[in-house]
Amino acid sequence: MIGYVRSLRLRLFLLILAPLLVVAVLLGIWRFTVAQTTAEALFDRGLLAAALAISRDVAISEGDALSPRTRALISDAGGGEVFYHVTGPGGIYVTGYAYPPSFRGTSAIGVPEYRLATYRGEGVRVLRMAETTTIGTMTGLTVVTVWQRLADRDAFAASLAWRAFALIGGLMATLALVVWFGVQWGLRPLNDLQEAIEQRTPDDLGLIRRPVPKEVTGIVSTLNRLFQQLDHSIQSHQAFISDAAHQLRNPASALLSLAETLPGVTDPKERRRRERALIGAARKSARLAEQLLSMERLRHGYTVPDSPFDPVEMAKEVCADLAPLALERDIDFSFSTQVGEGPVTLRGDRVLVTEALGNLVDNALQHGGPGLTQIAVTLEKVDDMLRFAVSDNGPGLPIDKAAVALSRFGQLQPGAGSGLGLAIVDEVARLHGGTVRFDPVQTGTRVVMELPLSR
Structure with missing residues (x-):
């Protein structure tokens, strides 16, 4: 009782x-x-x-x-x-x-x-x-x-x-009275601690520095750690919202400008050109919004399901969808697998892994530069790991800049991308118990995503 x-x-x-x-x-x-x-x-x-x-x-x-x-x-x-x-x-x-x-x-x-x-x-x-x-x-x-x-x-x-x-x-x-008031007196530090906590606001998440008995030190340390994590989370959300607003401002402005000038264009060729530009700007805005939502969903409270799927079939579908974009630019696009004989099963979120692999290929297309002529997608089975690798012969990426490339909105130089593609790849790999790395190569860039076959 x-x-x-x-x-x-x-x-x-x-x-x-x-x-x-x-x-x-x-x-x-x-x-x-x-x-x-x-x-x-x-x-x-x-x-x-x-x-x-x-x-x-x-x-x-x-x-x-x-x-x-x-x-x-x-x-x-x-x-x-x-x-x-x-x-x-x-x-x-x-x-x-x-x-x-x-x-x-x-x-x-x-x-x-x-x-x-x-x-x-x-x-x-x-x-x-x-x-x-x-x-x-x-x-x-x-x-x-x-x-x-x-x-x-x-x-x-x-x-x-x-x-x-x-x-x-x-x-x-007599003992009951002494114990009752003694307990009340002994719990006064907890009341003081309650007052200190009540004074905290979302704008004031500083550490609790009030002296407390040693029996409550662990609680105060846990609260201080929670306040720090909450403050970091709030700052992260604010930074994400600020960055997202900044990233969405340019595509929205481009869409508005193209839409305003389109009714006054009478030349059919110029009109078709501007319509294609409008469609491209709309596609870019939709892609950016989708990436923003995916990034936020991955970072806060998402649990990866334990669903089996065929990674080879999934990789083939991704390459089949993106191959036309590479062929339009006269890029040699290839896909190869080295998974051995027999079926291979990967457990996790098929949609997320599909998006991650698509982001790797899209990153090569976006940042390969005008001299890009080759993109190779390989799928290998190494021990109990499945390795997705995307290699290109573009300008390359310094290995010491890998952390910047994997961060949110991280771009080494201005480009057509949003800076979210590789960040999403990194989050997907982390949630599946895997890693993302940049392998040193003589020419171009090689990005590798490794996922465990069993979690």
Whole structure:
């Protein structure tokens, strides 16, 4: 039940107080047992003292009844009313109550014997003691029998127990108050921490530098790390939105300019040229918007499915779609596979891998320059890795500039591309557990994307 307590203060209070309550109950049981044992010992001694006093009084008075003062003293000393019965030598009744409780057997001389019996329907504790005495002219055994109600003992034991219970209850109440307010005082640093967190805003995600107990240091460190990650994420989103707006501004302006000038063109050839330019600008804008959406989707909360597909067939489709663009520019475009015999299965997102490979080929077409005459796409199986490689004979890319080329909107020089193609390739490879690299070659550029066959 404690696990469902939402208040930390109440939770700590119960966790601390519960063991104390168990100890208090065990202590109360022990005190009750001790009270019973103490009451029995005290009352037995009282019976023995009463028996000795009666025996002495009988011996002194030579069989006369006890004085009222002696009976009162015996009763007060025993903690309750004491009954007695005395017989002299030969079993002659001497004094006391006429019918004592039944006490079978003979008693050893000078040795007190205790028994439990019933007297007038009530449980009693009986003490019987035999001594050799002389009463008048007769000498023999004098048997003194004294008894007391068990109810008096129980009442005395209950009185002792209740006093102990009252003391324990008072201590527990005091401890409960101390623990309750102690926990409240001990949790004040958490309240201060709450105030520090409440003061944070999306524009103020600075570190929490308020001193806290060492037990809360881990929480504060985790919060500070979370604030840093959140601040980095917000800055990344803002930078992405700023870059996206900047990248979309030029295509949008080009589309608007072409659309505004198109109605005034009467020459059919010029009109067709401008229509083609308008279509190209629209295609570029659509491609850029698609890449922006893909990049944002990949970077935030996307989980790659575990779906099998044929990478060879996928690569053939990509090359078949992009081959006409290469042939229009009189570029030698080739595709080859070296995956061995038998089917090859890649697990992941087929659409994303398709887009990544398409971006590699498109990157070669966009940045190959006017001297580009050859693009080769190869697919190899190396151990448990699948290697997609796109090679061209363009101007090439310095290996030390690879990090810039793989970053968002990263362009080594102004070109027709958006700077998102290789960044998307890098994200797709990372999500699939693979890598992207630039291999050093003598001529042109060789970009390699490696993906594991099993994840």
